[in-house]
Amino acid sequence: MDNRFVSTRGHGGRPDLFEAILQGxxxxxxxxxxxxxxxxxxxxxxxxxPYPRLAATLISTFAPAGSEAIIAExxxxxxxxxxxxxxxxxxVPAGDVWVAELFHGPTAxxxxxxxxxxxxxMTASLRQCGDARRALILAATSGDTGKAALxxxxxxxxxxxxxFYPQDGVSPVQQRQMTTQTGHNVDVVAVHGxxxxxxxxxxxxxxxxxxxxxxxDKGIFLTSANSINIGRLLPQIVYYFHAYLTLAARGVLALGxxxxxxxxxxxxxxxxAGVMARRxxxxxxxxxxxxxxxxxxxxxxxxxxxxxxxxxxxxxxxAMDILVSSNLERLLCMLGGDATQTSRLMQALATEGxxxxxxxxxxxLRSLFAxxxxxxxxxxxxxxxxxxxxxxxxxxxxxxxxxxAEQYRIKGDTTPTVVLSTASPYKFPASxxxxxxxKALPDAEAMEALHEATGVPVPACLADVMTRPILHTxxxxxxxxxxxxxxNLN
Numbered sequence: 001m002d003n004r005f006v007s008t009r010g011h012g013g014r015p016d017l018f019e020a021i022l023q024g025x026x027x028x029x030x031x032x033x034x035x036x037x038x039x040x041x042x043x044x045x046x047x048x049x050p051y052p053r054l055a056a057t058l059i060s061t062f063a064p065a066g067s068e069a070i071i072a073e074x075x076x077x078x079x080x081x082x083x084x085x086x087x088x089x090x091x092v093p094a095g096d097v098w099v100a101e102l103f104h105g106p107t108a109x110x111x112x113x114x115x116x117x118x119x120x121x122m123t124a125s126l127r128q129c130g131d132a133r134r135a136l137i138l139a140a141t142s143g144d145t146g147k148a149a150l151x152x153x154x155x156x157x158x159x160x161x162x163x164f165y166p167q168d169g170v171s172p173v174q175q176r177q178m179t180t181q182t183g184h185n186v187d188v189v190a191v192h193g194x195x196x197x198x199x200x201x202x203x204x205x206x207x208x209x210x211x212x213x214x215x216x217d218k219g220i221f222l223t224s225a226n227s228i229n230i231g232r233l234l235p236q237i238v239y240y241f242h243a244y245l246t247l248a249a250r251g252v253l254a255l256g257x258x259x260x261x262x263x264x265x266x267x268x269x270x271x272x273a274g275v276m277a278r279r280x281x282x283x284x285x286x287x288x289x290x291x292x293x294x295x296x297x298x299x300x301x302x303x304x305x306x307x308x309x310x311x312x313x314x315x316x317x318x319a320m321d322i323l324v325s326s327n328l329e330r331l332l333c334m335l336g337g338d339a340t341q342t343s344r345l346m347q348a349l350a351t352e353g354x355x356x357x358x359x360x361x362x363x364x365l366r367s368l369f370a371x372x373x374x375x376x377x378x379x380x381x382x383x384x385x386x387x388x389x390x391x392x393x394x395x396x397x398x399x400x401x402x403x404x405a406e407q408y409r410i411k412g413d414t415t416p417t418v419v420l421s422t423a424s425p426y427k428f429p430a431s432x433x434x435x436x437x438x439k440a441l442p443d444a445e446a447m448e449a450l451h452e453a454t455g456v457p458v459p460a461c462l463a464d465v466m467t468r469p470i471l472h473t474x475x476x477x478x479x480x481x482x483x484x485x486x487x488n489l490n
Contacts (some may be wrong), residue, residue, distance in 0.1 A: 003062055005032040005230060008329050009346065010339025017063045018125035021118075021231035022135065024223035025206050030343070032230050033330050034062065040281040043255045047245055051088040052079040054245075055117070055238040058280070062234055070128070074120035078235075083116050089239050091246045094392035097262070097405050097417045098252075100243040103395075107177060108424040108459045110270070111148035114227075114235040119152045119159065121231045122223070126158060136215060136489070137161040138205060139225040140198040142266060143174035143319045144423060146188070147181070149225035154183030161225065162187045162485060164198045167475060170318055171428050172443045173465055180468035187488065188472035191481070194312055196324050199267075201478040202226070205485055214486045227269025228326050236273030240282055243418050253416050258285040260417045262405040264397040265289045265297050266320035268327040270420060275334065275368075285415055289371040290404035292317040292379070297325055301371035304362035307354040316376045316431040317396040319422070324349070335361045372404035379403065383425075383435035393456045395425040395432060425450065426462050 004014040012026025020032045039061035046054060056072040063071055079088055083106050090101045105112025122135060137159060139149045146163040153161040165178060167190040178188045191198040205211055206222055215222055227233050240261065247253050261284060263271040271287055278284040291298045293313045300306045308323040315321055332342050335357070348355040357365075374382065379396050382403035387393050394402055398421040405419055425432045426447055433439065433446035441449055444466040451458050476484045 002036070003064060004035045006035040006339075007031065008033055008333045008339060009343040017230070018067075018128040021121055021125045021229065022129060022131065022221065022223055024229045025203075028343075029203070029207055030339070030346075031228050031326070031330050033333055038276060038279045041241070043245070043248075043281065046241060047249070047255075050080075051238070051242060052076050054242060055079060055235060058238055058241060059234050061280075062230075067128070070124050071121075074117060074124055077120050078117035083112070089113075089242050091243050091418070092392070093390070094386060094394075094402065094419070095390045096409065097402070097419050098243070098247065099392065099394075099398070099419050099421045100239060101421045102239060103421060103424045103427075105148070106151050106461055107144070107147045108427055108461055109144035109148055110420070110422040111144045112151070113239060114232045115145070115148040115152040115225060117235045118149075118225060118229070118231050119156045123156065123158065125231075131221075133219045133221050135159045136220050136222050136485075137225045138202050138222060138485070139163045140195065140202040141165045141170075141178075142195040142322055143170040144427075145226060147174065147177040150178060150181040150183070150186050150188065153225070154181065154186055156185070160185045160187070160220075162189065162488070164189050164191045164202060164476075164481060166191055166194045166198055169194050169314060169321055171430075173427050173429065173462065174318070176465050176468065176470075177462075179470045179472045180465065182471065186472075187474070189474040189476050189481075189484065192475070192477050194314075195322050196308075196312070197478045199226075199322075199324065199326065201481040205482050208482050211482050211486060214489060218489050220489060226326070227267060227272075233269055233273055233276075233327070236270060237277045237280070239420075240274050240277035240284075244282055247416055247418070256283060258283050258415050260285050260288060260415055262288040262290055262401045262408075262417060262419045264317070264320060264401040264420065264422055265291060266322040266325065268297065268325040268331070270422070272327045272330055275331065279334075287369050288401075288404060288408050289369055290401040291371065291373040292320045292400055293373065293375050294321050294323055295373040296323050297328075298371040298373045300328070301365055301369045304359075304365065305354065305356045306349065308349070309353040316379055316428065317400050319397055320400065332357065332361070335364045337361060370408055372407045374400045374403040380431065380435040382406075383432055387436055387454070393425045393432070393436070393450075393454050394421065395423040396428045397422045399435075424459050424462065425456065426458050
């Protein structure tokens with residue numbers, strides 16, 4: 001099968017998977033998406049596969065024929081070399097829902113699931129494409145992507161990485177994780193503004209002919225570690241299958257039974273991976289999209305109108321403090337929109353701040369998605385209620401999903417529901433401590449107090465994060481990021 005990818009906006013060429021990973025984004029500014037039917041999987045054949053083999057089996061279906069061994073080697077290095085525990089993604093009960101814990105990697109956040117694999121896929125792609133240039137990875141982050149990308153690419157030969165985060169838009173733990181990152185090839189820069197400002201600036205950098213020429217002059221090419229890169233997105237498909245197969249192995253459901261997933265959503269890559277898993281044969285009944293007070297996604301799934309002309313809120317679930325959800329562009333294409341229509345909608349968003357999808361697309365949305373949101377106090381209440389009722393300690397983002405799941409649980413509905421847990425509660429200890437103990441403490445003290453009160457272990461990667469020396473202090477305006485990158489191409 002000639003598996004090729006095309007841009008959502010119609011003018012980005014037709015790269016294969018390895019070329020698409022290196023390219024990162026369509027040359028027309030769109031997102032690369034499969035131009036082939038996704039391979040439907042036999043659930044029976046996937047039963048019992050260890051996580052690395054499951055990942056290799058699923059991801060290989062997107063790659064050129066004959067590259068199965070290359071993908072398998074990358075998955076083994078990512079998931080079976082000590083970065084994760086033997087049980088890569090535990091699936092645990094929390095009352096009448098199940099929680100798939102995606103945060104047991106080296107940075108205690110779900111982004112590790114993809115960003116421990118992406119560097120191996122990228123170096124394999126360089127070999128496959130015979131490309132001797134160095135890769136400069138650019139990433140905008142609302143907190144977790146940045147640290148996970150830095151940890152994945154630190155000291156990886158042939159790569160450099162620059163991460164841009166909103167100066168006052170991440171938690172103290174997240175900021176400290178990034179600014180203390182070691183590695184000869186890493187750079188971390190705070191950006192004046194919010195995540196959308198950082199993300200927009202990075203997208204403009206990719207589209208800059210001037211920057212492209214400056215990179216070319218030094219034997220460098222630009223690519224991305226955000227979920228706009230298809231190599232970041234595909235690994236996220238795996239844990240949907242894993243969660244389903246785990247529940248089947250425990251007798252919670254039989255193969256072929258339906259399941260619901262509740263997904264805390266900001267940039268929408270996590271949920272979009274689930275949509276792709278469904279197209280590969282996973283029997284998902286619906287996705288419940290959970291948002292914080294920046295509820296642009298909830299409003300979209302309830303009305304069909306995407307409107308960013310609204311106040312931006314800094315919340316206690318900061319990784320979801322996003323108004324422009326990039327991966328929604330891929331979903332529009334999956335719903336039957338052609339490239340011309342998608343390009344028109346993205347242009348309307350850029351110039352007017354709003355677009356509305358067609359009635360037919362909206363009806364497709366309504367059949368597959370539900371959506372809800374929680375404000376900051378509701379998040380704290382959910383953390384406390386869940387812990388007292390079930391003993392499960394959730395971070396703020398997982399709490400958003402747990403709270404929204406409660407809104408949609410129908411009495412008597414026996415369809416298993418899986419909440420994707422995206423971070424350790426110790427990533428946001430001040431908020432979790434406030435919810436559980438009713439007092440506000442600095443992060444380091446909050447970690448200690450939470451551990452003492454609950455007995456939940458502090459992940460080793462976070463235990464000393466607040467005392468590590470800060471190595472990165474750069475600050476830039478969004479308008480200056482292109483110049484900053486040009487001046488720091490070393």
